Amino acid sequence: MTHIAGVTATTGARLADLTTLRIGGRPRALLECATAEAVVAAVRALDAAEIPVLVLGGGSNLVVAGGDLDLVVVAVRNREVEYLTGADDDRLVVRSGAGLAWDDLVADTVGRGCGGLECLSGIPGSVGATPVQNVGAYGVEVAQILHRVRWYDRATGVDEWVTPEALGLAYRTSVLKNTDRAVVLEVEFRLDPAGRSEPIRYAELAGRLGVAPGERTDPSVVRRTVLELRCGKGMVLDDDDEDTWSAGSFFTNPVIREDELPTVRSRVAARLGSAPAEQMPAFSTPGGIKLSAGWLIERAGFGKGHPSSSSPARLSTKHTLALTNRGAATSDDIIALAREVRDGVREAFGVELHPEPVWVGCHI
Ligand SMILES: Cc1cc2nc3c(=O)[nH]c(=O)nc-3n(C[C@H](O)[C@H](O)[C@H](O)COP(=O)(O)OP(=O)(O)OC[C@H]3O[C@@H](n4cnc5c(N)ncnc54)[C@H](O)[C@@H]3O)c2cc1C
Incomplete structure (x- = not known):
């Protein structure tokens, strides 16, 4: 696998060092993939050789057994971000590599004055994993803001863009959760370039913000408030906590x-x-x-x-x-x-x- 461009292979890695629960044994190998093409090439080769694969983002939604694990970890690490104007009615679309840390994307969009992702601030893990379990918090789910997903379909071998309908998104699940169906390579989200947040539906958040349920407000204030609420519940990663x-x-x-x-x-x-x-x-x-x-x-x-x-x-x-x-x-x-x-x-x-x-x- 070391001969695939964009793939760095190592042995001796421990999932305990790659998961937020800090538990998990040693895979046969760890393949860090810097590009979407590297992810596709690595997964294609492993599937052809019938070697079990664990696709890994930030390791924040995994419970992994200890000991030697009969699998190869493909870590998705492509992190490019691009803003696409005029792609969808009056909205802006942000396209992100699946390997970017989710909260880095939220911070970037909010920092540019765009609304949409702010209620999902502080959730650990990668952009690519967000459609997997239709990540949600404080009244917003990824399903509400998702534009398109580029995935590598492991059954057909096709690398393609699909619309949210193909994902079967529901409460904390999708066709990708607990299946080997596809690997997410890039994700596009719809943003509000006029700087309005998603409607604030969660009562505790609306109360803290002093807005009526359903109202939109400044995304940067929402982000700050959500991070405060999450920190109070131990829901933002902290090495010291x-x-x-x-x-x-x-x-x-x-x-x-x-x-x-x-x-x-x-x-x-x-x-x-x-x-x-x-x-x-x-x-x-x-x-x-x-x-x-x-x-x-x-x-x-x-x-x-x-x-x-x-x-x-x-x-x-x-x-x-x-x-x-x-x-x-x-x-x-x-x-x-x-x-x-x-x-x-x-x-x-x-x-x-x-x-x-x-x-x-x-x-x-
Ligand atoms: C402190 C804390 C707070 C959290 N709060 C929330 C919350 O508010 N709301 C919420 O919904 N979740 C929350 N989570 C759960 C978790 O952060 C999310 O599910 C997150 O999206 C997982 O991302 P990850 O990259 O870490 O996925 P991983 O843990 O690496 O992987 C999880 C699953 O997704 C698959 N996967 C990962 N990347 C890809 C990819 N590119 N393509 C295909 N499959 C992939 C993996 O194979 C695995 O099956 C929280 C977790 C922690 C530790």
């Missing part, structure tokens, strides 16, 4: 059928009383009723920092939804804690939690 040594929110918010809601409320009432049952967050979405995983975890008895200050794996002390590695945790420690929380919520309220990260060589 073990609460951020995580894979982000470990469970997605569970979506239940509307007719299941009364049963869940009555289980909450039986355990905690009628007031919490009435106050339990429940939002109507096209897919059903979305509950708050964090609320359920906490009310099932798993407080911040669970199980104890000496445990190698524990819930963040700032946010019950994040499972953290305090430095010495293994994937088995994370799995044991994840099972305890998932099973505890099921037992308490009859609600099934589903993990958000991608599992490599291990599973819950």
Whole structure:
């Protein structure tokens, strides 16, 4: 693989050094790909040789097993950014290499006075991974701002631009999540060059900004406020803060059928009383009723920092939804804690939690 232009191959790398959870063993090799063409050539060659591939961005949504891993890591590192005017009605389009750090792109667009990406400030990882799980935060999802994706389709061998419809984007998922379908090479997002943010839909953010829900405002103020809110929850990476040594929110918010809601409320009432049952967050979405995983975890008895200050794996002390590695945790420690929380919520309220990260060589 070293003979492919733009590919730097090494052996002896550890996924623990390449993931935000800081856990994971040694792949057969690590291929750092500086261009989209290098990514395509590397993945094409590995697929032809039937060698298992892990496509890696920032490693911020992965739980990886320890030990020797029978796979080759293809790290996507192409980082060019281009602004395309007149590409789509009155909007501006930004095109970014998949390997750029997502927050660098957000900062660049906001710094130029463009609106669109500001609510997604501070999310770790790469641009190329954002369509994979339809990244979202503070009332905005990538699906709302995505223009096109250039991908390498691993089944057909074609390198092509596709529209968002091809991606099957839904709540924290797409046709790319947990599949080997395609590698994202470049992504285009629609921006508002007039400097208006996306409508502020998230109540906590609207309150902090002092705007009415649905109003647009200055993207740089939104970015600053989102970063403050995220820092308070340990959701911005910080080498000095073990609460951020995580894979982000470990469970997605569970979506239940509307007719299941009364049963869940009555289980909450039986355990905690009628007031919490009435106050339990429940939002109507096209897919059903979305509950708050964090609320359920906490009310099932798993407080911040669970199980104890000496445990190698524990819930963040700032946010019950994040499972953290305090430095010495293994994937088995994370799995044991994840099972305890998932099973505890099921037992308490009859609600099934589903993990958000991608599992490599291990599973819950
Ligand atoms: C502190 C913290 C906060 C977070 N907050 C949020 C949040 O608010 N909202 C949210 O949605 N997520 C959040 N996350 C999760 C994570 O940051 C996102 O899912 C992010 O998009 C993952 O990007 P990555 O480059 O690190 O992907 P990786 O972890 O490297 O990979 C994740 C998956 O995507 C695949 N992948 C990566 N790059 C590509 C590519 N170019 N083409 C095809 N597949 C690819 C990988 O193979 C893997 O299956 C958070 C994580 C952390 C640690």
